[in-house]
Amino acid sequence: MKKISLGLLLLFCFNLFAQENYPKDAFGPPMDIPIILAGTFGELRSNHFHSGVDIKTQQREGVPINAIGDGTITRIKVSLWGYGKVLYIAHPNGYTSVYGHLQKFSPTIEAYIKKLQYNKKSFEVEVFPDYGELKVSKGELIAYSGNTGGSAGPHLHFEIRSSISEKPTNPLMYGLDVADATNPILEKLFVYPLTDKSHVNNNYKRTQVNFSKQTDGSFLADKVTALGEIGVGFIGFDRLDMAANKNGVYSVELSVNGKIYSLYDFESFSFGETRYINTLVDYDYYGRNRQKIQKSFKSAGNNLSIYKDLYNDGKIKINEGLSYTAKLLIKDYAGNKVELNIPVEGVKNLLGNKKVIAKTDNYVIAKKPNNFDLGGAKVYFPTNTFYENFYIDLKKGKDTVTIHRNTVPAHKNFTITFDVSKYSKEEQKQLFIARLDSKLRPNHANTYKRGNEFTTRTRNLGTYTLAKDSVAPTIRTKNFKDKQWLNNYKYLSVQIADDLSGIDKYSATLNGEWILMEYEPKRNTLTYNFDDKIADQTQCVLEVTVTDNVGNTNTLTTSFYRK
Numbered sequence: 001m002k003k004i005s006l007g008l009l010l011l012f013c014f015n016l017f018a019q020e021n022y023p024k025d026a027f028g029p030p031m032d033i034p035i036i037l038a039g040t041f042g043e044l045r046s047n048h049f050h051s052g053v054d055i056k057t058q059q060r061e062g063v064p065i066n067a068i069g070d071g072t073i074t075r076i077k078v079s080l081w082g083y084g085k086v087l088y089i090a091h092p093n094g095y096t097s098v099y100g101h102l103q104k105f106s107p108t109i110e111a112y113i114k115k116l117q118y119n120k121k122s123f124e125v126e127v128f129p130d131y132g133e134l135k136v137s138k139g140e141l142i143a144y145s146g147n148t149g150g151s152a153g154p155h156l157h158f159e160i161r162s163s164i165s166e167k168p169t170n171p172l173m174y175g176l177d178v179a180d181a182t183n184p185i186l187e188k189l190f191v192y193p194l195t196d197k198s199h200v201n202n203n204y205k206r207t208q209v210n211f212s213k214q215t216d217g218s219f220l221a222d223k224v225t226a227l228g229e230i231g232v233g234f235i236g237f238d239r240l241d242m243a244a245n246k247n248g249v250y251s252v253e254l255s256v257n258g259k260i261y262s263l264y265d266f267e268s269f270s271f272g273e274t275r276y277i278n279t280l281v282d283y284d285y286y287g288r289n290r291q292k293i294q295k296s297f298k299s300a301g302n303n304l305s306i307y308k309d310l311y312n313d314g315k316i317k318i319n320e321g322l323s324y325t326a327k328l329l330i331k332d333y334a335g336n337k338v339e340l341n342i343p344v345e346g347v348k349n350l351l352g353n354k355k356v357i358a359k360t361d362n363y364v365i366a367k368k369p370n371n372f373d374l375g376g377a378k379v380y381f382p383t384n385t386f387y388e389n390f391y392i393d394l395k396k397g398k399d400t401v402t403i404h405r406n407t408v409p410a411h412k413n414f415t416i417t418f419d420v421s422k423y424s425k426e427e428q429k430q431l432f433i434a435r436l437d438s439k440l441r442p443n444h445a446n447t448y449k450r451g452n453e454f455t456t457r458t459r460n461l462g463t464y465t466l467a468k469d470s471v472a473p474t475i476r477t478k479n480f481k482d483k484q485w486l487n488n489y490k491y492l493s494v495q496i497a498d499d500l501s502g503i504d505k506y507s508a509t510l511n512g513e514w515i516l517m518e519y520e521p522k523r524n525t526l527t528y529n530f531d532d533k534i535a536d537q538t539q540c541v542l543e544v545t546v547t548d549n550v551g552n553t554n555t556l557t558t559s560f561y562r563k
């Protein structure tokens with residue numbers, strides 16, 4: 001955990017009590033272009049909630065980014081994934097603003113971070129400047145927008161957090177001007193029987209229910225017959241003005257006969273609870289269909305703090321002979337809404353069919369550690385790896401084992417250990433643990449090698465195998481040729497790739513001196529900027545060495561001329 005100076009702590013504590021009111025006029029926009037969102041706060045992502053807003057940058061990189069208020073830079077990070085190049089600015093009112101996926105920093109900050117990169121001889125760095133060392137003013141240029149890290153396209157990832165708790169809050173609550181007069185869109189409705197004795201429309205499993213639009217703009221579901229405890233879920237999204245993106249909704253409310261059963265919104269959440277998203281969505285449905293059903297009821301293991309009102313965990317008790325009206329109300333931050341009424345009648349199921357539970361030879365108890373021997377490998381699940389107990393499907397093998405399916409979420413990392421004693425030491429050097437995708441293609445899993453045991457830690461169920469990589473990475477020049485004159489060039493670009501285990505590390509020298517080459521994994525490129533350091537010699541020798549995840553190494557040596 002990073003250290004906070006006493007002065008900074010006192011300053012933030014002084015303002016902490018005022019934070020619930022969220023200052024509307026204290027901050028300016030992070031860019032001078034219209035603010036159009038590609039992603040909203042709390043949006044359902046893979047295994048986490050989106051902790052900020054994604055602001056469109058007109059499908060280009062290099063848009064100037066400004067500090068939203070006076071403050072001091074407290075953190076700068078450059079990484080291959082995640083937020084890529086990112087800045088953190090602490091403001092005197094107790095908030096920290098975050099700017100991610102940057103192309104580059106402003107000249108002063110760029111020089112500061114480049115010096116650190118050359119000192120450490122590393123592209124990936126992280127630094128926490130002393131408080132007041134790098135001050136910025138409201139509206140000051142701090143960076144340029146980009147597409148670095150885990151970004152799937154040019155945009156600015158923007159957050160506002162508490163400087164003490166680091167808890168992110170919805171940036172729209174601070175007066176960020178975003179046009180939105182468009183209602184959320186409801187795509188599908190599902191009703192769940194939640195106990196062994198519950199049923200919905202003569203079904204003992206998740207049931208999709210049709211609905212239609214009414215003259216007043218609301219929606220009405222087909223009548224549901226049910227008995228016992230049931231829950232409601234939906235697939236839907238929000239759409240803002242001037243953007244076609246399917247964004248996350250802000251709030252979800254379920255009421256029954258006028259009484260609120262559950263109400264949650266995305267005003268704020270903590271990073272420590274973000275993986276509990278796996279309990280808010282129907283993970284089994286997501287694993288099979290790649291669509292997220294958002295539940296209006298709390299499932300086992302759900303420790304989310306987003307609920308503002310909750311009765312009986314949002315579960316509806318249906319009694320025989322009684323009628324109910326459940327209302328699902330979905331809103332975006334601007335207050336646009338979609339309303340769905342669900343008529344429910346308590347009817348006993350006369351068909352007699354029962355809920356079928358698929359049983360296997362192995363049963364996982366969530367609140368206890370679980371060990372399983374799979375022949376060529378062993379798997380260990382620590383306590384509370386899973387949210388609830390279940391029958392786990394395990395397939396033994398020599399070099400390939402299957403650990404259930406990716407339809408059950410894991411909250412914690414579990415370990416898979418392969419016995420590789422049958423392989424020689426030379427063969428072991430080229431082996432690694434891989435997870436097979438749906439097309440049986442191996443994907444490298446971080447492999448820890450200790451003696452005759454290879455171990456990986458993962459949260460993903462599925463099929464794992466021992467794979468062999470004997471081919472070194474490839475390296476080739478991209479924007480120049482050997483012995484070419486490069487007088488008017490601003491940068492050098494080299495393309496690197498590995499066919500199996502993936503790139504682990506790389507290094508580059510120019511005339512024997514280490515140089516910074518920025519790695520962009522999405523494009524498989526290494527780039528050197530001539531502004532960093534220009535060699536004295538007319539003839540320059542570039543040497544690039546790349547190593548994959550099992551140690552196969554390749555080196556490219558090339559030369560060019562420059563005056």
